Amino acid sequence: QKEVEQNSGPLSVPEGAIASLNCTYSDRVSQSFFWYRQYSGKSPELIMSIYSNGDKEDGRFTAQLNKASQYVSLLIRDSQPSDSATYLCAVNRDNFNKFYFGSGTKLNVKP
Amino acid sequence: IAGITQAPTSQILAAGRRMTLRCTQDMRHNAMYWYRQDLGLGLRLIHYSNTAGTTGKGEVPDGYSVSRANTDDFPLTLASAVPSQTSVYFCASSDLDSNSPLHFGNGTRLTVT
Numbered sequence: 001q002k003e004v005e006q007n008s009g010p011l012s013v014p015e016g017a018i019a020s021l022n023c024t025y026s027d028r029v030s031q032s033f034f035w036y037r038q039y040s041g042k043s044p045e046l047i048m049s050i051y052s053n054g055d056k057e058d059g060r061f062t063a064q065l066n067k068a069s070q071y072v073s074l075l076i077r078d079s080q081p082s083d084s085a086t087y088l089c090a091v092n093r094d095n096f097n098k099f100y101f102g103s104g105t106k107l108n109v110k111p
Numbered sequence: 112i113a114g115i116t117q118a119p120t121s122q123i124l125a126a127g128r129r130m131t132l133r134c135t136q137d138m139r140h141n142a143m144y145w146y147r148q149d150l151g152l153g154l155r156l157i158h159y160s161n162t163a164g165t166t167g168k169g170e171v172p173d174g175y176s177v178s179r180a181n182t183d184d185f186p187l188t189l190a191s192a193v194p195s196q197t198s199v200y201f202c203a204s205s206d207l208d209s210n211s212p213l214h215f216g217n218g219t220r221l222t223v224t
Contacts, residue, residue: 008151031209043201043215044154051210088154092209098169099144099205099213103153 003027004091006102014110019076021105023089026070033065035074036088038104044088048074079109113138115216117202123222124192132187132219134202140214141207143185144169145177147198148218154201160185161207192223 005024013019021035032051036044050056050063050072062075072091076083086104093100118133136143145157146169156169160179174196176188185204189196199220203213 034212043218044213045215046212049210049212090213098156098159101146101154103151 003100004102009106012108019079021074023072025091030091032092033072034090038086117216121220130189134185136204140204142205144203145187146201194223197223
Protein backbone atom coordinates (compact mmCIF):
# COMPACT_ATOMS: atom_id res chain seq x y z
CA GLN A 1 0.00 0.00 0.00
CA LYS A 2 1.30 3.41 -0.93
CA GLU A 3 1.84 5.95 1.82
CA VAL A 4 -0.25 8.54 0.02
CA GLU A 5 -2.86 7.82 -2.63
CA GLN A 6 -4.50 10.15 -5.10
CA ASN A 7 -6.70 9.60 -8.10
CA SER A 8 -4.49 10.39 -11.09
CA GLY A 9 -7.34 11.94 -13.06
CA PRO A 10 -7.63 13.83 -15.24
CA LEU A 11 -10.37 15.66 -13.41
CA SER A 12 -12.21 17.97 -15.78
CA VAL A 13 -14.40 20.80 -14.51
CA PRO A 14 -15.94 23.79 -16.29
CA GLU A 15 -14.70 27.27 -15.53
CA GLY A 16 -16.42 28.68 -12.45
CA ALA A 17 -17.19 25.27 -10.93
CA ILE A 18 -15.81 23.76 -7.73
CA ALA A 19 -12.97 21.30 -8.20
CA SER A 20 -12.61 18.67 -5.48
CA LEU A 21 -9.31 16.84 -5.12
CA ASN A 22 -8.90 13.96 -2.70
CA CYS A 23 -6.05 12.20 -0.96
CA THR A 24 -5.79 9.33 1.51
CA TYR A 25 -2.78 8.36 3.60
CA SER A 26 -1.85 5.15 5.32
CA ASP A 27 0.09 6.13 8.45
CA ARG A 28 -1.99 7.32 11.40
CA VAL A 29 0.96 9.13 13.00
CA SER A 30 1.09 11.58 10.10
CA GLN A 31 1.17 15.08 11.49
CA SER A 32 1.05 17.64 8.73
CA PHE A 33 -0.45 17.77 5.29
CA PHE A 34 0.29 19.88 2.28
CA TRP A 35 -1.11 20.55 -1.17
CA TYR A 36 1.25 21.52 -3.96
CA ARG A 37 0.40 22.70 -7.46
CA GLN A 38 2.70 21.72 -10.30
CA TYR A 39 2.42 23.15 -13.77
CA SER A 40 3.84 21.07 -16.60
CA GLY A 41 7.62 21.34 -16.71
CA LYS A 42 7.78 23.34 -13.49
CA SER A 43 8.54 22.58 -9.86
CA PRO A 44 5.88 22.00 -7.21
CA GLU A 45 4.69 25.13 -5.39
CA LEU A 46 2.96 25.10 -2.03
CA ILE A 47 -0.65 26.27 -2.03
CA MET A 48 -2.07 24.98 1.27
CA SER A 49 -0.99 23.37 4.51
CA ILE A 50 -3.23 21.90 7.21
CA TYR A 51 -2.40 20.34 10.56
CA SER A 52 -5.63 19.83 12.50
CA ASN A 53 -9.01 18.32 11.74
CA GLY A 54 -11.49 20.53 9.96
CA ASP A 55 -11.36 23.09 7.21
CA LYS A 56 -8.79 25.75 6.39
CA GLU A 57 -9.61 28.41 3.85
CA ASP A 58 -7.27 30.63 1.85
CA GLY A 59 -8.89 32.63 -0.90
CA ARG A 60 -10.48 30.24 -3.40
CA PHE A 61 -8.79 27.24 -1.80
CA THR A 62 -10.10 25.17 1.12
CA ALA A 63 -8.21 22.25 2.60
CA GLN A 64 -10.13 19.68 4.62
CA LEU A 65 -8.58 17.16 7.01
CA ASN A 66 -10.16 14.15 8.67
CA LYS A 67 -7.53 12.25 10.64
CA ALA A 68 -9.95 9.54 11.76
CA SER A 69 -10.63 8.65 8.14
CA GLN A 70 -7.04 9.42 7.09
CA TYR A 71 -8.35 11.69 4.39
CA VAL A 72 -7.38 15.14 3.18
CA SER A 73 -8.99 17.10 0.37
CA LEU A 74 -8.59 20.35 -1.53
CA LEU A 75 -11.51 22.35 -2.86
CA ILE A 76 -10.97 25.03 -5.48
CA ARG A 77 -13.91 27.39 -5.83
CA ASP A 78 -14.62 29.40 -8.97
CA SER A 79 -12.10 27.30 -10.90
CA GLN A 80 -10.12 29.13 -13.56
CA PRO A 81 -8.27 27.79 -16.61
CA SER A 82 -5.07 28.93 -14.86
CA ASP A 83 -5.82 26.35 -12.15
CA SER A 84 -5.18 23.59 -14.70
CA ALA A 85 -2.20 21.73 -13.28
CA THR A 86 -1.27 18.61 -11.36
CA TYR A 87 -2.03 18.79 -7.65
CA LEU A 88 0.21 16.86 -5.29
CA CYS A 89 -0.79 15.79 -1.82
CA ALA A 90 2.10 15.50 0.66
CA VAL A 91 2.20 14.09 4.17
CA ASN A 92 4.88 14.60 6.81
CA ARG A 93 5.40 12.14 9.66
CA ASP A 94 6.81 13.70 12.79
CA ASN A 95 10.23 12.55 14.06
CA PHE A 96 11.35 11.57 10.61
CA ASN A 97 11.01 14.86 8.78
CA LYS A 98 10.26 12.90 5.62
CA PHE A 99 7.61 13.95 3.21
CA TYR A 100 5.58 11.41 1.29
CA PHE A 101 3.88 12.45 -1.91
CA GLY A 102 0.95 11.12 -3.82
CA SER A 103 1.42 10.71 -7.55
CA GLY A 104 -0.80 13.72 -8.20
CA THR A 105 -4.18 14.50 -9.71
CA LYS A 106 -4.26 16.30 -13.03
CA LEU A 107 -6.92 19.01 -13.13
CA ASN A 108 -8.27 20.47 -16.35
CA VAL A 109 -10.46 23.55 -16.10
CA LYS A 110 -12.31 24.09 -19.35
CA PRO A 111 -13.16 27.65 -20.42
CA ILE B 112 15.52 36.51 -4.25
CA ALA B 113 15.65 33.86 -1.52
CA GLY B 114 15.24 30.30 -2.63
CA ILE B 115 16.89 27.18 -3.98
CA THR B 116 19.16 27.15 -6.99
CA GLN B 117 19.79 23.97 -8.94
CA ALA B 118 22.32 23.44 -11.68
CA PRO B 119 22.40 22.41 -14.42
CA THR B 120 18.86 22.96 -15.70
CA SER B 121 19.20 19.99 -18.00
CA GLN B 122 21.87 17.53 -18.99
CA ILE B 123 22.36 14.66 -21.40
CA LEU B 124 24.83 12.16 -20.00
CA ALA B 125 26.38 9.01 -21.42
CA ALA B 126 25.87 5.86 -19.39
CA GLY B 127 28.79 5.11 -17.11
CA ARG B 128 29.74 8.76 -16.65
CA ARG B 129 29.89 10.48 -13.29
CA MET B 130 27.66 13.49 -12.70
CA THR B 131 27.05 15.88 -9.81
CA LEU B 132 23.83 17.85 -9.57
CA ARG B 133 24.27 21.03 -7.59
CA CYS B 134 21.84 22.53 -5.10
CA THR B 135 22.25 25.68 -3.04
CA GLN B 136 19.74 27.35 -0.72
CA ASP B 137 19.87 30.74 0.94
CA MET B 138 16.96 30.32 3.35
CA ARG B 139 19.14 28.88 6.15
CA HIS B 140 16.95 25.79 6.30
CA ASN B 141 18.42 22.92 8.28
CA ALA B 142 16.87 20.13 6.22
CA MET B 143 17.54 19.44 2.55
CA TYR B 144 16.29 16.73 0.24
CA TRP B 145 16.72 15.24 -3.19
CA TYR B 146 13.71 13.84 -5.02
CA ARG B 147 13.30 12.31 -8.43
CA GLN B 148 10.06 12.61 -10.33
CA ASP B 149 9.03 10.09 -12.92
CA LEU B 150 5.77 9.87 -14.85
CA GLY B 151 3.26 7.76 -12.97
CA LEU B 152 5.53 7.34 -9.95
CA GLY B 153 5.37 10.79 -8.46
CA LEU B 154 8.09 12.28 -6.29
CA ARG B 155 10.39 9.78 -4.61
CA LEU B 156 12.92 10.68 -1.96
CA ILE B 157 16.52 9.77 -2.82
CA HIS B 158 18.50 11.18 0.11
CA TYR B 159 17.98 13.75 2.79
CA SER B 160 19.98 15.70 5.34
CA ASN B 161 18.63 17.14 8.58
CA THR B 162 21.71 19.21 9.34
CA ALA B 163 25.19 19.88 8.04
CA GLY B 164 27.37 16.82 8.44
CA THR B 165 24.55 14.27 8.46
CA THR B 166 22.72 12.51 5.65
CA GLY B 167 20.15 9.75 5.35
CA LYS B 168 18.73 7.40 2.75
CA GLY B 169 15.29 7.83 1.27
CA GLU B 170 13.15 5.44 -0.76
CA VAL B 171 15.43 5.10 -3.79
CA PRO B 172 19.06 5.77 -2.73
CA ASP B 173 20.86 3.15 -4.83
CA GLY B 174 23.26 4.63 -7.37
CA TYR B 175 23.28 8.05 -5.68
CA SER B 176 25.37 9.70 -3.00
CA VAL B 177 25.13 13.04 -1.23
CA SER B 178 27.21 15.18 1.07
CA ARG B 179 26.35 18.09 3.36
CA ALA B 180 29.51 20.01 4.15
CA ASN B 181 27.61 23.16 5.12
CA THR B 182 24.06 24.42 5.60
CA ASP B 183 23.61 25.85 2.12
CA ASP B 184 24.87 23.16 -0.27
CA PHE B 185 23.60 19.66 -0.90
CA PRO B 186 25.09 18.10 -4.05
CA LEU B 187 23.81 14.81 -5.48
CA THR B 188 26.31 12.56 -7.24
CA LEU B 189 25.66 9.75 -9.70
CA ALA B 190 28.89 7.76 -9.62
CA SER B 191 28.20 5.76 -12.79
CA ALA B 192 24.99 6.83 -14.51
CA VAL B 193 22.54 4.28 -15.91
CA PRO B 194 19.55 4.89 -18.23
CA SER B 195 17.09 4.18 -15.39
CA GLN B 196 18.37 7.34 -13.72
CA THR B 197 16.80 9.41 -16.49
CA SER B 198 14.42 11.62 -14.56
CA VAL B 199 13.69 15.11 -13.30
CA TYR B 200 15.54 15.80 -10.09
CA PHE B 201 14.29 18.28 -7.52
CA CYS B 202 16.22 19.62 -4.60
CA ALA B 203 14.14 20.88 -1.68
CA SER B 204 14.62 22.34 1.76
CA SER B 205 12.62 22.92 4.92
CA ASP B 206 12.95 23.96 8.52
CA LEU B 207 13.35 21.10 11.00
CA ASP B 208 9.76 21.33 12.13
CA SER B 209 7.07 18.87 11.10
CA ASN B 210 4.75 21.76 10.23
CA SER B 211 7.23 23.33 7.84
CA PRO B 212 6.58 22.73 4.14
CA LEU B 213 9.10 21.80 1.50
CA HIS B 214 10.43 24.49 -0.79
CA PHE B 215 11.56 23.25 -4.18
CA GLY B 216 14.23 24.26 -6.63
CA ASN B 217 13.44 24.50 -10.33
CA GLY B 218 14.68 21.02 -11.07
CA THR B 219 17.29 19.35 -13.25
CA ARG B 220 16.16 17.28 -16.22
CA LEU B 221 18.68 14.48 -16.67
CA THR B 222 18.78 12.10 -19.63
CA VAL B 223 21.16 9.14 -19.48
CA THR B 224 21.79 7.58 -22.89
